[in-house]
Amino acid sequence: MKKLAIITTHPIQYYAPVFKLLAKKTQLKVFYTWGEQSMVKYDKGFAKQIEWDIPLLDGYDYQFLANTSKDPGTHHFNGIINPGLVSAVQDFEPNAILIYGWAWKSHLKALRFFKGKIPIYFRGDSTLLDQQNNFKNLLRKIFLKWIYSHVDKAFYVGSTNKNYYSQFGLKEKQLIFAPHAIDNNRFEKIDQQETIKIRKKLSIGADSILILFAGKLEPKKAPDLLLKALKKLANPNLQLLFVGNGQLQKELKTTAGNFSNIHFMDFQNQSKMPAIYQACDLFCLPSKGPNETWGLAVNEAMAAGKAILVSTKVGCAVDLVKPGINGEVFKSNDLDDLMQKLTELAESKEKLTKMGIQSQQIIQNWSFEKQVEAIVNTFYNKNAK
Known part of the structure; x- marks a missing residue:
């Protein structure tokens, strides 16, 4: 069975069921970059301590990586720093890597390191809904085109997300619909x-x-x-x-x-x-x-x-x-x-x-099953690089 590595920040109620289903179709390992402290955390948006009451780690293999950031979290680029990420993924010897989000130091490092070595899949849900036409956004466009040049395939969550990827250089053949979903x-x-x-x-x-x-x-x-x-x-x-x-x-x-x-x-x-x-x-x-x-x-x-x-x-x-x-x-x-x-x-x-x-x-049709089907079909397609 082929090996798929997933790099994501922390267990999330909308992703854990997907990983559980993927583990039945592939040899899966999820690398959590925020570290074990992410399991119980203070949520700034909710302004309180949050601990989910549904299982988030059942049914799939995972590893919490040591995060050496002085201010750990997803709220800034330097909130995710994992000296052991690249070696941990290499030890797993995956046939492809699926990375959730690039806006953290370790995730960007992984994108850059594995580009050209192993097929890189990407998942995010950004849109162009707030984009304005100004010089700052011109610079941002140049930067994001560079970011996404490291991606082989992107799983888009919906129409506005697909438009976003297209704007920043990904071609139609690189874009696969894997719907945003809940249980x-x-x-x-x-x-x-x-x-x-x-x-x-x-x-x-x-x-x-x-x-x-x-x-x-x-x-x-x-x-x-x-x-x-x-x-x-x-x-x-x-x-x-x-x-x-x-x-x-x-x-x-x-x-x-x-x-x-x-x-x-x-x-x-x-x-x-x-x-x-x-x-x-x-x-x-x-x-x-x-x-x-x-x-x-x-x-x-x-x-x-x-x-x-x-x-x-x-x-x-x-x-x-x-x-x-x-x-x-x-x-x-x-x-x-x-x-x-x-x-x-x-x-x-x-x-x-x-x-x-x-x-x-x-x-x-916006289901975990449809999302997993899209990822698995891409993973097992010999032409998917």
Whole structure:
């Protein structure tokens, strides 16, 4: 069986199931560059200590590498420094290497070292959504073309990500679609009692329309815009639930004041999230950027069978949200357009239910299985170099 090495920073709930499936098709070894300290970490976006409550290391071979950075983490280039990375990968003797992200010292070093020696595959989800035409971006384009000249094949997550790779020199034959995905089955399962319990705890009636925002309460995701829209609409039938923590938490709660239609829940771990999605009627991700490269919470909400409202700055909007079919897309940072789309979507719960059914159908092909199939087919293709 051929050997595939994967270089990535730390165990992530959206990647671990993929590695587990890949391990059944290849001789796989995952090299985690952040080090063992990444398993329990302080998340700056959520502004709290995070430890996932689903297994992230089951079913595949892995190695935590020593990270000698003085300030370990993924928040800066020098946060990932592994003197032993190259030798560890060489000892494994892989037939190809899949690298997740280049923007850390060790990952870039691996790209450069193994170029021309072993086929290099790449995975990232960057887009051009925030790009501006100026001199700084001209320099960035030159630099990124150099970066991606080290890549043999790139697995793109969706349309906007493919456009990004094309912009920086990768050819059509080098680009393979491997969809961004979540555990669709886990979010599809309905726990009716738990969803009723959530709404009851928040004093939200069965006829009310509950809008959900789930994620980091940070400026780029624009939860404040959604709160402002709901307050201005003053529709007694509309309820809004924020699930998460972050730097805007205090400001949002202050703005919400005594407004009884706005609710807050702290960060909820992965095992709790399916029931929370099931309890809502409409999921909204109003991001204004920069760098809302995809928005996997949208995948989760769609798997749970929910209508979707996102801004034009959300990376998955083009691929996953079909206006008038399973939701709507509003112009980023445009309060009036957001209010208009909310009004249209909230015409009836029946309309939202029908859109939710469409969401669940659309998301079926955006699966771990499809992602693994793309990687395995590329890996075992004798022409893939």
